[in-house]
Amino acid sequence: MSGFLPFWPEQASAYAASVDRLVLAFSALIIVLSAPVFLLIIAFAIKYRRGKPADRSHPMNRNVWVETSWAVIPFLLILIFYVWSTQLYFGLHRPPADALEIEVVAKQWMWKFQHAGGQGEINELHVPTGTNIKLNMISQDVIHSLYLPVLRIKQDVLPGRYTTLWFNADKPGTYRMTCAEFCGTDHSVMGGSIVVQEPDGFSLWLETSATDSTLAAQGAALFRRFGCSGCHEPHSSVRAPSLAGIYGQPVALNNGTAVIADAQYIRDSILLPNAQVAAGYAPIMPTFANVATESDLIALTAYIQSLATDNSRSAPIPTNIAPEGTAP
Numbered sequence: 001m002s003g004f005l006p007f008w009p010e011q012a013s014a015y016a017a018s019v020d021r022l023v024l025a026f027s028a029l030i031i032v033l034s035a036p037v038f039l040l041i042i043a044f045a046i047k048y049r050r051g052k053p054a055d056r057s058h059p060m061n062r063n064v065w066v067e068t069s070w071a072v073i074p075f076l077l078i079l080i081f082y083v084w085s086t087q088l089y090f091g092l093h094r095p096p097a098d099a100l101e102i103e104v105v106a107k108q109w110m111w112k113f114q115h116a117g118g119q120g121e122i123n124e125l126h127v128p129t130g131t132n133i134k135l136n137m138i139s140q141d142v143i144h145s146l147y148l149p150v151l152r153i154k155q156d157v158l159p160g161r162y163t164t165l166w167f168n169a170d171k172p173g174t175y176r177m178t179c180a181e182f183c184g185t186d187h188s189v190m191g192g193s194i195v196v197q198e199p200d201g202f203s204l205w206l207e208t209s210a211t212d213s214t215l216a217a218q219g220a221a222l223f224r225r226f227g228c229s230g231c232h233e234p235h236s237s238v239r240a241p242s243l244a245g246i247y248g249q250p251v252a253l254n255n256g257t258a259v260i261a262d263a264q265y266i267r268d269s270i271l272l273p274n275a276q277v278a279a280g281y282a283p284i285m286p287t288f289a290n291v292a293t294e295s296d297l298i299a300l301t302a303y304i305q306s307l308a309t310d311n312s313r314s315a316p317i318p319t320n321i322a323p324e325g326t327a328p
C-alpha cells in the first residue's frame with residue numbers, strides 16, 4: 001500500500017495489517033454505495049437536459065421491494081463493519097497477561113520511557129520484535145496522546161490516570177512516534193522514534209543501556225528517602241499496613257468495600273491517602289502529592305510489586321470486591 005500511496009505509513013505489526021484491511025474494505029464499500037448516486041446524477045443531467053426530447057411524464061411506480069432493499073442491504077453491509085471494527089477495538093483494549101511492560105510518562109513536550117531493568121529513554125522507545133509489549137502510560141501535566149502510525153495504534157495519555165496500549169511489532173526498523181493531542185506550544189515537535197529490533201539486538205541494547213539499579217531498586221531507594229519505610233516496614237513504631245504481597249490483590253477498605261491494589265490504587269494511596277483508607281488503620285499517612293513525580297510513583301509501584309507475597313494481613317478481606325478501576 002505504501003508503495004503507490006506515498007503518505008500511507010508502513011505496517012509493522014499484524015494488527016496494522018488488520019486495520020488497513022478494515023479501512024480499505026470500508027472505503028471500497030463507501031465507493032460502491034455512493035458511486036451509483038453520482039453516476040446517476042450525471043446520467044440524468046445529460047438525459048433530461050433542457051430542450052432534449054426525453055419522456056418527462058411521471059407514471060406512478062410503487063415498488064416496496066426496491067424501497068426496502070436499498071435501506072436494508074446497505075444497513076447489513078455497514079453492520080458487518082460494526083462487528084469487525086468492534087472486535088479490533090476490544091482486542092486493542094485487552095492486553096495479553098504475559099506482555100513485557102514498559103512505563104511511559106508524558107510531559108510538555110517529551111516522552112519518557114522506563115524499562116523494568118532500569119533503562120530509561122527520552123523520545124525513543126526500543127522494543128523487540130515478536131513480543132507482546134504493554135505500555136503503562138500517564139501524563140505529568142496535560143492530556144497527550146501517544147500515536148505510533150506504523151502500528152496503527154493511538155491512546156490518550158491522561159494526568160492522574162493510567163492508560164495502556166499494547167502491540168506486537170514484527171518488522172525491525174526505526175519509525176515515527178508522535179503526540180496526537182494538541183498539548184501546547186511545542187505540541188508539533190513532541191515526538192520521537194520507536195526502534196523495533198530483533199530480540200538479540202534488543203537484549204544487546206538492554207545490556208549496553210543498563211544502569212546500576214532496576215526500576216524496583218530505584219523504588220526501594222525512594223521508599224527510604226521519602227520515609228515510607230519508617231511507617232511501612234515491619235517492626236516500625238507506627239501502625240501501618242505491610243505492603244508486601246499487596247500488589248494485584250484485593251485490599252479491604254474501612255468503608256467495608258475492597259479494591260484490587262493495582263498501580264492506580266497504589267498511586268492514589270500515595271497522593272490521596274485519605275480517599276481510600278485501608279481497613280483497620282488510622283488515616284495518618286501524609287500525602288506525597290507535591291513531593292513525588294510520576295516517575296517516582298512508577299518506581300515506588302515497581303518496588304511494591306517486587307515485594308514477596310505476605311499473607312499476614314490483619315484485616316479480613318470482604319467478598320464484595322469492586323472491579324478494577326472503579327472507585328467504591
Ligand code: HEC
Pocket residue numbers: 223226227228229230231232238239240241242243246251265266269270273274276277278281282283284285286288300
Ligand atoms: C506516617 C506514616 C506513613 C508514611 C510516612 C507513609 N505511609 Fe503509607 N500508609 C500509612 C498508613 C497508616 C496506611 C493505612 C491507612 C491508609 O490507607 O491511609 C498507609 C497506606 C498505604 C498504602 C495502601 C496500603 C493498603 O494496604 O491499602 C500504600 C500503597 C502506601 N501507604 C504506600 C506508601 C508509600 C509509597 C509511602 C512513601 C512515599 C508511604 N506510604 C508513606 C502510613 C504511612
Ligand SMILES: [Cu+2]
Pocket residue numbers: 109143144145179180181182183187190
Ligand atoms: Cu503532547
